[in-house]
Amino acid sequence: MKVGILTFHDGINYGAFFQVYSLQSFLLQQGFDCQVINYKSLGFTKREYRVFLKLRRPIYSMRNARKIIRFKKAHEKLQLTKRIFTQKGLSKLLFDRIIIGSDEVWNFSTRLIGYDPVYFSQGLQAERIISYGASFGSIKAGRSIPQQLKEALGRIAHISVRDDNSACIMRAISDKSVRVVLDPTFLVDLRSEAVLPREKGFILVYGAFSSEMARKIVEYAKFVGRKTISVGYRLPWCDVSLDTLSPFQWLGYFATADCVITTMFHGMIYSILNQREFCMFITPYRQNKLGSFPSDTKLSDRIADENVSFKDVFSRKIDYSQVNSILQTKRGESGKFLLEALQA
Helix, strand or coil: CEEEEECCCCCCCHHHHHHHHHHHHHHHHCCCEEEECCECCHHHHHHHHHHHHCCCCHHHHHHHHHHHHHHHHHHCCCCECCCECCHHHHCCCCEEEEEECCECCCCCCCCCCCCCHHHHCCCCCEEEEEECCECCCCCCCCCCCCHHHHHHHCCEEEEEECCHHHHHHHHHHCCCCEEECCCHHHCCCCHHHCCCCCCCCEEEEECCCCHHHHHHHHHHHHHHCCEEEEECCCCCCCCEEECCCCHHHHHHHHHHCCEEEECCHHHHHHHHHCCCEEEEECCHHHHHHHCCHHHHCCCHHHEECCCCCHHHHHHCCCCHHHHHHHHHHHHHHHHHHHHHHHHC
């Protein structure tokens, strides 16, 4: 069976890379002939590189260019189709099954991506189309969905999403069963592929933080006598900023950190996968992504706002035996949904 994956596969974003790499790795392990559909509209491509390379300070543009090169090297580990920019090009690709997702592939309101019905199935050629862990991102349940996108979503035979908000949206516009599944990064163990750093004994910082958040992180680091290392972002208030890491170097820092403080969805996930103590600042944009996942996995006390006390949070150790037991069940259910949808 020939399976195609359509998602945000080549963004300069660690979570985006690992969700598609994990999904493809899982499918290859299951014996499928699998390719990532190497599609991105020309407008999306131009806007993305404009953000990364047209910065006011040339030194930052140079650093981002270095980061792009390292991501392109990691993208070589994906089994890709030829590069496609248009729906006409997509129509020439034939698959037995196409999986849409995961990630915010259904967030039609972002300026970077633009309004692109391809991610809703328009123009795709396959006997059956499936969604796995797709998300509407910041689009809230109750918001009007364009008719063109509703019609395209109607072509999807088996629907699964990554969060409760996306499930509510789909259940309002479709009579089909909608499942909430784990992000594909939970389906495979990539720890053996991580490039481990030399640094030990540090607080890993990943994301964008307000000045108040930054102040509290610095204050806590001084209290426990640990240095702060920012990965993926240049944060001048951290002791070290490693903003040009390759994806597998980035992965390695999660494996060796004392604890993690993040604002990012995949920052939380890779803390859990590496059984690190962590705290995630919740922001309005990412609220929908979390859904009931923290409460389902008994990790609600790790989700915080600016009133957080890190001393209190990190004084309570995560019971990973309990978390892992819950995830084992959810992992089995998610994998079963995907395999049954592919083989139906």
